[in-house]
Amino acid sequence: MNPDTIKNIVAGLTIAIGGIAPALAISRFATEAMRSLGRNPEAAGSIATNLILALAFAEAIAIYALVIALAIKFV
């Protein structure tokens, strides 16, 4: 394999593996948010804000993987 092929494979694997954990985390956040929304629909506003905040933290991990993958691919 030439270095470019290895680069492409590694970049793909980086984001593929790095996306697993954030996906699981986001699904748990969303599940819990929906559940609490069902219990207490009046708190929709604060649930939404806090959910987006929590999602941003989980998503940050995926973004780190994405940045590394882009760096491998393009730098």
Next chain:
Amino acid sequence: MSVLRKPGFWLAAAVLAALAFNFFHPFDIQAPHITLAAEEVLRIGGLRVTNTLLASWLAMAVLIVVALLSTRNMQAVPHGLQNLVEAVLEALAKICEPTLGSRTPLVFPTIATLFLFIVVCNWMEILPGFASIVVTKAAEHGQALERVPLLRSAATDLNTTVALALSAVLMSQVYGTLVAGFPRYLTRFVNIRRFVAFFDGLRGRGPKESVSTLALGLLDLFVGLMELFDEFTKILSFSFRLFGNVFAGEVLLSVMVFLFPFVASLPFLGLELFVGAVQAFVFAVLATAFIAQATTTHHHAPAQVRQPVCPTPATPLTERS
């Protein structure tokens, strides 16, 4: 024959034809030119002006012009542009209010500036002219002529997002110092109150403290260190989150335009509008949360003590998955 009279049929046929045209068009479309680093488009004195810097200047100009136009002839009952700007700012203030409480008037300008700048930068990305207007750079050292896009979305440059993250984190320190006062804000990072109490007790200058106070003092020092470390992590995550999302969006758009040049790539423009607004919102909400955290010291109760929306049930909810 009746199906030919229906406008829906012809609309669907036109869309399908446009989609099919993606595969049978006669044009030669070049593969997208994707670079991670921003490229220099012109040089003013010693300052290298990159395409992302130019785009961020454009965003600033848009914001300044809108601000001047909307405040030129202010009325108590707003209409037109003033109404629009007020609606946006009020919606934003409503989001900040529950977290910041009484500190909203102090902090809100920073939050609103960050939000508006990022959202304008992100939305300008899909304007025609971005990445399509190309300047040709003079060849240097025998290299081939380089074609560089004149404008490129500002947040696709890590320099822009690091600058935004640095200003957000620095402003949270400034607000923490303003609200709590310098010495007390410093105890967030260097908390030696328990240490001082313990050694005062040893030297007979105060009440004798147990050894657990010393252990807790050490723990306080460690917690302060973690807080300090956390500030640097914030800069990293702030900047990488914005950069990663916007750059990935740009790559997505250029790859989609390359693969499906006609019609089929349009929905992704809508997706980018959504992602740009959400990222600006996330940046603003996170900055709000961090500033609220910095301006709430441990010594007095947080300002966001609110009545629970719904009274807690007498019997605990036991069903849990």
